Amino acid sequence: MKKKRITLSVLILLMLLLTTTGCWDRRELEERISAIAISIDRAEPSEEGQPMYLVSIQIPIPVRIAGGAEAQGEGGADAVKVVSSTGFTVAHAFGNIQKRMNQQLFMGHTRVIAVSKEIAREGVKELIDGFRRDPAIRRLLWFIVVEGEAVELLRSDPKIEQIPTVFIMSLMENGAKSGMIPDITLGRFYISVSNPSLQPILNYVRASKEDISWIGVALFDNQKMIGELTAKESWFLLHLRNENTGGNLLIFPDRGDQREHMVIRPMQIDTSNKIQIVDGKVKAHYEVNMQANIIEKNFDIDLSDSKNIEKLARVTEEALEEEAKKLIDLLQKKYKIDSIKLGQQIKSYHYSDWQKMNWKEEFPKADISVSYRVEFRRIGMQMR
Amino acid sequence: MDRNKQSSVTNENSQEGSIQPVISPRQSASLIASTMLGVGVLTLPRAAASEASEAAWITVILGAFFAIIAIVMITRLGFRFPQKDFVQYSTIILGTNKKERSILGRILSTPFILVFLGYSLVTTALIARSFGEVVVNAVLRDTPLEVVIATMLITSLILVMYDIEVLARVNEILLPIIVIPVLFIALFSFQSFELVNLLPVWPQLQIKEFLSGVLITFFAYQGYEIITIFSAHTFITKKTLRLNIIGLLIPAFIYTFIVIAGVSVFGNEELALLMWPTLELVKVTQVPGLVLERMESAFLGVWVAAVFTTTANLYYVASYLFSQYVGGMRYRRWFGLAFLPLIFLISLGPQNVIALFDWQQYIGYTGMLVGLIFPLILTLVAKLRKKGVKQIPYQEEKGR
Numbered sequence: 087m088k089k090k091r092i093t094l095s096v097l098i099l100l101m102l103l104l105t106t107t108g109c110w111d112r113r114e115l116e117e118r119i120s121a122i123a124i125s126i127d128r129a130e131p132s133e134e135g136q137p138m139y140l141v142s143i144q145i146p147i148p149v150r151i152a153g154g155a156e157a158q159g160e161g162g163a164d165a166v167k168v169v170s171s172t173g174f175t176v177a178h179a180f181g182n183i184q185k186r187m188n189q190q191l192f193m194g195h196t197r198v199i200a201v202s203k204e205i206a207r208e209g210v211k212e213l214i215d216g217f218r219r220d221p222a223i224r225r226l227l228w229f230i231v232v233e234g235e236a237v238e239l240l241r242s243d244p245k246i247e248q249i250p251t252v253f254i255m256s257l258m259e260n261g262a263k264s265g266m267i268p269d270i271t272l273g274r275f276y277i278s279v280s281n282p283s284l285q286p287i288l289n290y291v292r293a294s295k296e297d298i299s300w301i302g303v304a305l306f307d308n309q310k311m312i313g314e315l316t317a318k319e320s321w322f323l324l325h326l327r328n329e330n331t332g333g334n335l336l337i338f339p340d341r342g343d344q345r346e347h348m349v350i351r352p353m354q355i356d357t358s359n360k361i362q363i364v365d366g367k368v369k370a371h372y373e374v375n376m377q378a379n380i381i382e383k384n385f386d387i388d389l390s391d392s393k394n395i396e397k398l399a400r401v402t403e404e405a406l407e408e409e410a411k412k413l414i415d416l417l418q419k420k421y422k423i424d425s426i427k428l429g430q431q432i433k434s435y436h437y438s439d440w441q442k443m444n445w446k447e448e449f450p451k452a453d454i455s456v457s458y459r460v461e462f463r464r465i466g467m468q469m470r
Numbered sequence: 471m472d473r474n475k476q477s478s479v480t481n482e483n484s485q486e487g488s489i490q491p492v493i494s495p496r497q498s499a500s501l502i503a504s505t506m507l508g509v510g511v512l513t514l515p516r517a518a519a520s521e522a523s524e525a526a527w528i529t530v531i532l533g534a535f536f537a538i539i540a541i542v543m544i545t546r547l548g549f550r551f552p553q554k555d556f557v558q559y560s561t562i563i564l565g566t567n568k569k570e571r572s573i574l575g576r577i578l579s580t581p582f583i584l585v586f587l588g589y590s591l592v593t594t595a596l597i598a599r600s601f602g603e604v605v606v607n608a609v610l611r612d613t614p615l616e617v618v619i620a621t622m623l624i625t626s627l628i629l630v631m632y633d634i635e636v637l638a639r640v641n642e643i644l645l646p647i648i649v650i651p652v653l654f655i656a657l658f659s660f661q662s663f664e665l666v667n668l669l670p671v672w673p674q675l676q677i678k679e680f681l682s683g684v685l686i687t688f689f690a691y692q693g694y695e696i697i698t699i700f701s702a703h704t705f706i707t708k709k710t711l712r713l714n715i716i717g718l719l720i721p722a723f724i725y726t727f728i729v730i731a732g733v734s735v736f737g738n739e740e741l742a743l744l745m746w747p748t749l750e751l752v753k754v755t756q757v758p759g760l761v762l763e764r765m766e767s768a769f770l771g772v773w774v775a776a777v778f779t780t781t782a783n784l785y786y787v788a789s790y791l792f793s794q795y796v797g798g799m800r801y802r803r804w805f806g807l808a809f810l811p812l813i814f815l816i817s818l819g820p821q822n823v824i825a826l827f828d829w830q831q832y833i834g835y836t837g838m839l840v841g842l843i844f845p846l847i848l849t850l851v852a853k854l855r856k857k858g859v860k861q862i863p864y865q866e867e868k869g870r
Contacts, residue, residue: 276740281740
């Protein structure tokens, strides 16, 4: 009996050994190189004349990050290394980068993928194929278009964050949260590329040596960039897409006098649209309900009188309608691209008409009108 | 204690005659639900949406409707032959009237049983393979596929080594662990819900496309066939049929929920491009205030349990079927062990994921045969030949 018990306990102890083996493909954090940002540019063609990509990655250097064991690094551009390599495709270029790395490249921490305007204009379909296949690439990372060279974005050092990519990331995240920047992640871009009733947009960014700034939105026709909108135009686009509030708007209440102005901050946007289709002709009316705060004005008007606030609201409505109309004209006449998601609405709510029409050709001919309904909620801590 | 002892004895000797029921109706429901919930959860949104576009969720509900019909039929068949399993009652139904185990009955029932056996073996293998593919693709990228599959199969074998009662209890315990997190994730993914993606309710669909969508979703409901075996061990009470249907409604609810979530978040065009759409759904889902930034690892952890119950149950059925067929119930465990290399080899059959999906489609058709056509034939023949009991012999659930 006792013998049996001893044998049994030895057996159990031996079996416990099995649990101490650890993982099959264990890889410590410092045993791999994390690319936190990727940029893709056009490179010189190969000797055979084939087009090449210049792919760069930003890699954080752990010992240089302040607060580390030695704490000698001051962060910024010193804390990261930008490595570039050329290749016929993105994956090919990654392979070439890997040749120069002592550890395995890891894409699981990538937060920003930037492409140059030049590449975006040629089409991004073949770029995103590899990203779609890689399970490590997050759908929630920021996919952006850079004016000029995309690698400039990786080299740029705004100094505010230790790692420049973290700066870009938080710039986008906070901008999206406050409503200034459209919340377009890689996953959203995938969706709008594959959905035939949608046209993609991407955030458009400018980078210099010490500055990174959001300058608007890049318009895409399926997977090819065809134009860009300024920041202000992008905000009206956001209103029409019913996505975000956009940033602060400058309003000139007196048309004649450009010195008189006020700044309003949209707090809430609710856009509804009515679509009528008669004989394949699309007539759409957007109604944007906006709640806004007045945050600054430089002319004399007594705001303690609610009638005056009402009057300003009407003036603001007119000004906003005019701007929105300008944007729609731009989209219809210049770019001929439905970036306001009208096609999706028609497909969802007027499916039989949608099937009969070729929306790409119909959109420039569609009759689209906008009306704003502005309500000022707060005027701040000052009465007048 | 006493009952346990008794049940283990009767299980081993079930060849000789009546089986003592050990599975409660609730356990029967959880057996059905947890067998259904498996790899289908990960691929169903794509499969349904690529056939039926925006109407995918309707096909899922219709698929459930057909599965309910099948379940009612099978449960009734089990009531007709109380405490007899598929092997026994198909022998009785197709055999001569004199003996329960007539030679004619054994010969005629052989094709039915062999197809069922082949189906359960291959399905076990393919589910283990799909599990391996997901794990190797998404999480453990350097681990050999064979190791992942073998781990899953060996774990299932451990459960096969136990009695039917243990299997039922394991399923009962694991079911909420599977269902609650999956529902939780589906619920959170509604944060990026877009109604426009679900409209139009009825896109211009060929009726053929729609029906093949229903067929595909019906495949996802397969797994309920196991009650043709387990019903022999289930208490026949007034609740049994109702609980079996509830056992189906749980996966039906989850499937509908996940398909609606998938279509509304991605749109059907994007969904058709995603290899494992539910996994991608988890990836874009951010749960506020949760420590984990990447939910997919947590989700896969839960999903292992879902796959485990599916492979183990089907594996169990394979070992049971074979030993009952050759009349060696007391050697069931050894047969189970002997099946392990066979299942492992079948699981390595498909060249890649795409071939695997093709195989799953073929096995889906076989499943239709096993889960729909066979019970239909047997029910009709039994009615025509007036076999089985007329009055359902309701039992008391003892000690529960």
